[in-house]
Amino acid sequence: MASVHLREISKQYPNGYRAVKGLNLEIEDGEFLVLVGPSGCGKSTALRMIAGLEDITDGKLVIGERTLNDIEPKDRDIAMVFQNYALYPHMSVKDNIGFALSLRKVPKKEITTRVNHAAEILELSPVLNRKPGQLSGGQRQRVAMGRAIVREPSVFLMDEPLSNLDAKLRVQMRAEIAKIQKSLGITTIYVTHDQVEAMTMADRVAVMKGGHLQQVGSPKELYNSPTNAFVGAFIGSPSMNLFEGTVEVKTHETVLHLGTTELTLSEQTRQIYPNINTYHNSKIVVGFRPEDLEDAAFVDTSENAQGYFESDILLAEELGAETMIHFSLDATPVDVGDPDAVEKVGANGAAVARVDSRTTLTAGTRGKIFINTSRLHLFDASTQQAIKSR
Template sequence: MATLQLKNIKKIYEGGVEAVHSFNLDIADKEFIVLVGPSGCGKSTTLRMIAGLEEISEGELYIGDKLVNEVEPKDRDIAMVFQSYALYPYMTVYENMSFALKLRHLPKDEIDQRVRWAAEVLDITKYLDRKPKALSGGQRQRVAIGRAIVREPKVFLMDEPLSNLDAKLRNQMRAEIIKLRKKVNTTFIYVTHDQTEAMTLGDRIVIMKDGWIMQIGTPQEVFDHPANIFVAGFIGMPQMNFFDGELAKNGEKYQLTVNGCPVEIGESLQQALKEKDVPSKKVIVGCRPEHIELSSADNALKATVDVSEMMGSEIHLHLNCEGKDIVIRVPSTKLSAEHRGGFEFGTDLKFAFPADLIHLFDPETENNLI
């Protein structure tokens, strides 16, 4: 059983800089947790505290039922894959993978068996006699993963393992990690700054900013219901568009206007606002680029085309809406033959928000109103 409990974990560096503030998280056995956020958000520091490479300044860390704050990394029954691979350069792939097992004084047969099993799982059997410098980036990363899985750890920690790979290899390795997870069936904690990796790999995602947890949820939850403007902007590519709006409570109904144009609020959103008893106020309206639709309705919002990017199956339109830059994604199939290749610079367009796919944020707290 490898549950993890992080209770009020803090990291305070010399000089009083607090890199991680009161981090609370319960991780279930065999769960795949992804810590995601921009550079300097404290995700790697948190992972390193779990690994035992950084001291925990305050709080408690439990692996299983055991408090491990003061336990050495080697005794935490964890394995870690680093961004730079961190392979031992003067050892062969076999020696790299067997190093930890030798230190545990396992019988030679067992070491050999485990290394060959891991090599087979990762398809690196033919490289076992090579030194790391004779391998490509992708192969090195497989070796680094192999070195971790031979130990059969309770918890698997990965610190941006795909960041050094090119885009194609990264996609391939991402799929490999998903397959690997099914094979090794253990708890994973994965750190990345790439939201695509976070969305595709994680059972749950922890989004961090400036050492604070912004939201914890499944990929679907954080995408559909971002807790605040930061999460809404961070998850999703291209990022969510934000508009200044005015929310007015008119009896039992709420009415929303953006740039003076009325925007319809869906029934479920109306209900939620009512339940929370949100008063009339200024709001920030968020809508994802793929949810905004081109419209010809009279009360639709007006914009002009700045840039039109042809992406193959869709077009990304960068529009200027009363001085504000917004992006919308339009599937090519929804466009007339004339515009399937894109729009001219300066073309006037109109767009509308789908009633149920808008998000309302408080301009002061930046939190989701619902």
């Protein structure tokens, strides 16, 4: 077992494209770190450099005490699980799992012991003599895991290992992989573009965009304190609403103008963003999560006199336990440069509120949507960085 250190790691492909730019990551011994970001942001490139499948252009890779830049992949004590499991179709499950060991001339008896042990962990014992073609998708995924486990590596690398499974199985395998990782205690770097996967599996999540690391932290830290608008939008589903706003500092309060809507900042928000008053008369980016909004009919506003939007309701999606209200806002939506974002934002760039399922708001009506202004996320308009201290 080992810690993994990436120090200013960069990758420039032979065609000149820079896929990873000065990546710094410290992964603790036994930690489950998930590298997440939109497709093309450099996740697989980073992972492949750690595995030794791509040369490191610049920077230093240290695992445990060893610098690995110039060490052959097979000598790195790393096992990788790929998206397409690349199982040998003509070999039994047993032989697939044990293959890397027989290549290394591990004695037959020990191979059997290690394969049986891995099969037990992965609940594959009953199917050890089958061929991959006779297995379910989930079982094939587990065989791929088994091949990594029997090698007893100091580090696991996994590149979107669940993307070939259907949605239900993915959820189930998510929990299983996390459980197995914890019981084996092997340092793991797991790549996915799926922020839900990242949030549910990781000890810590590292968010990348355009080859750059954006933020590393626990799922809660990323969710509660995104360092910039991109992370704010990327983590959480439906996405954080992001609109341009203007700050107005009045004698006794600070007000945000979002189009024609005025929101008075709560004391709490002013404490989180002590420098907000330096933005007087300036444009900022205002973020608010769907779950921090509510149909005003279900909020005791007398007790908690905060802000609200009065808007045209564009769409009400009833999901049973809750309803997603898409409503129009006459403020400018903010683009955070997420190439995958089209799938995530509300209809026509409208704002989205996750409200009580008893709501009577429907498309075509006018509605009053409460907003908890203690939960606002404020970003600088030019850098899109969270306004903290400047």
